[in-house]
Amino acid sequence: MATVGMGVYVHWPYCPSKCAYCDFNAYLLPRREDAFSSYTAALVAEIRQAQRDGELTSPLTTAAFGGGTPTLFPAGDLLRVLAELRGVGLQAGAEVTVEANPGDLSATALRDLAQAGVSRLSIGAQTFSDRLLGAIGRLHTAEDVVQAVQAAKAAGLARLNLDLMYGLPEQTEADVEEALNRSIALDVGHISAYALELEPATVFGRRARQGKLALPSEAAVVAMGDRIEARLTEAGYRRYEFSNYARPGQESQHNQAVWQRGRYRGFGAGAHSFLGERRFWNLASPELYARRLAEGQSVVAGEEDVSELAMGEWVYLSLRTLVIDRERFRQDFGRAWSDVFPAATAWALDEGWLLEAGPCLLVPPGRRWLLNQVAAPFLEEGRRRPGTLTPSAETG
């Protein structure tokens, strides 16, 4: 998949409010009335620019609309961008995911999206405790989540994801259990469960620095995560990435391609793109982004040549899926795994960080919470150029 197609991502940078944990490139909706239309026009312009510059050579096999809150935009804006993507090669039947907040989805809007080919809806449920929802700055209730799922199903959107969070301040094991039970009861095909990460530039980050955040202990967070895995596995979901669970066939194709180091082009303010050799990212400010595009200028804010990092990055991304397919590595790079990572592999097998299973290396359950520890030596060894390979400094 990674070698044949590419994904597109479209960023919608506005939100009705800012959540206490979120450091995404998202802004409160400005008062200017034309904010939506000028931003949407800019997206269209950027798509045309990319097409003109030959960045969209392969068939576009997946599309994801994220944010911010895409569904805060009038449905017409989303449909206009989707139509534009169809014009530059987004295939009929391609997976098209839209992120949505419970509470801002009208039945009409959902039907319009489904008819335009949106095949997958990702709903930010986070938790089913209204007390916690209020505390983390969400504007919806647990009941809104239930209604959003029902409305989406009614509109014919069969592939649904619920985002859940754990390790929230004052969250208890019972809160997590309830979120699991209710999510499973809603019979969605996909559940993402994220441990809270404290980002410095957020309300939570600031409160934590002031010592004013009652976070569950690390052991409690680990216990919650383990419980989530057990409960979802029992309910027929498979953990196919550290934080993602899906019933068979319900996996996010877009994200799977990212973890296989597939190429993608991101449109919109602050969006990141990866075209095989380099990663680049757009200006973060939506206003500046729209203005530059209106003037026909580039909106690239920065870039990084990652060709030397390719092999290490490949492993680091594969590790997210808890499975390293050495045969796929050989296909992607034309080099044998054992030639590139002799020392890191030996270390990881000796120390029990990885298990061998045919062509694959698996991260055993006991080591998943320490994934960064496994990744680091591979990133380092993968960076080395041929001929400079020496046994890794890592001796465990």
Add this chain to the structure above:
Amino acid sequence: MHPLSRIRNFSIVAHIDHGKSTLADRLIELTGAVESRRMVAQVLDTMDIERERGITIKAQTARLPFVAADGETYTLNLIDTPGHVDFSYEVSRALAACEGVLLVVDAVQGLEAQTLAHFYAAMEAGLVVIPVINKIDLPHADLPRVQADLEQLGFLAEEVLAVSAKDGRGVRELLQALVDRVPPPQGDPQAPLRALVFDSHYDPYRGVIAHLRLVDGSVRVGQTIRLMAKGGEYSCDQLGVFTPLAVPVERLEMGEVGFLSAGIRSVAEVPVGDTVTLAERPAAVPLAGYRPAVPMVFAGLYPAEPAQYDVLKDALEKLRLNDAALSFEPETSTALGFGFRAGFLGLLHLEVVQERLEREYGVDLVTTAPHVVYQVQLTDGQELSIDNPSHFPRPETIREVREPMVEATVFAPSEAVGAVMELAQERRGSFVTLEYPTPGRAKLVYRLPLGEIMYDFFDQLKSRSRGYASLDYRLADVAVSDMVKVDVLLNGEAVDALSFVCHRSEAERRGRGLCQELRRLIPRQLFEVPIQAAAASRILARETIPAMRKDVLAKCYGGDISRKRKLLEKQREGKRRMRRVGRVEVPQEAFMAILKAERS
């Protein structure tokens, strides 16, 4: 050569930051000794570190030609002095080479501890002291107050000069005052040579250049010289004077200041304070006051990367060529591997050496906490000199421990006296005197263990006096003290590089402080790590670093890949800089943690 009557030898002394170096620059510029377009700010402070910190570490000299009011040209020999208490012996030798000093006082700050220390040192040496108020260009300059302070020291109002080294005001009058007030050198030009070594430096091409003040007799190129204390004999291959650039001469005579080179390989062979005489006609008695440099503070210096051991060794050897006070010998630590135990005059000297090793020689260093030398008498009568806490003998074998004591002079506003006394008491100080040399300023003298003032004493002094107190100290004697060694066990294993020696009454508090600081500094490992402090096999304190349970990113999508990969790389880089002690990865700062723990 000018007649002796037209030579004046003088030093400038001042409290740190009172503008000594700027004044020296201005004198050199005004007398035309260095063309002004070649002036680099503060020509006398040549090392980067000195210029950055604004302190003089290596003294330098300059010969200044000055046409005085009587129309005659005088030779004013400026002998610069180091500006920090660590180097007080060097200062005393520089003073011994002079007949007069300029005592520089900041027009805003007024008198400080070192101003007084220098003043008394100059009086003791029998020098003419010319009081100079500097920085009169500053808006907050308070001439009447500083003038009054100086009068309290016994100066007459009309003796006090007011200058601005920055804009040059009053500097010409100051030069004239040197001619008028400082006596010409006295000595016997016919007597056997006696020249005081007041400084030296190493030149990669010529070897050691000794800086001399000729007290008696004369010396010519080609003569064989002898060092009266050190005992070496060398053939003098060059003589010269500093303008401040080195200019060769054929001969140096009584009363003059200049330099000598004689193919000497290390500054340690020509110690400051030694007397140079001639082998064929030696003087009977050397000049008074010679004292070999005694390192007071010891610390372990280890390469951060074991492979850099030879680089470190080479760098230390090169530094020692130019720094007679630096001593070092190889040592091995189970925690840090191969390195050196190095001795320094004081903490600043240690810092300067550390910085030079890192900056000039590119060595990445791990330094262990500095310690003083303890004299230990064992029950079997054996005497040991302990400069490394990990060698401190077992308590049951010790009869008596003696620690070095200093006499510390603190100069502080009178309202801070209480706070300063409290601090000195906390550090096991004993009160000596309290005087008020000028209204509102107190001079407090305490006898303190050197080991107690090494770490944060000066910082504490500053903070408790809201920045107004200043400190000067000199080594006094030794005192019998109840000292114990505290060991630190990491994951059950004693880490030699973390051991320290302290007074028994402090062992528990410091041990606990260090354990807490280590818990803060050492990152979590994949297993639980107990940290214990123990003295005489008794556990004093325990902290635990819990095992790392979770080290994983919650999210990794298209927008996160670069940022999160960099996060991992940074984490990895941090790990690479750590030392492995047993199974535990320890960051380099941990070996200096005791310094921070002192404050807790």
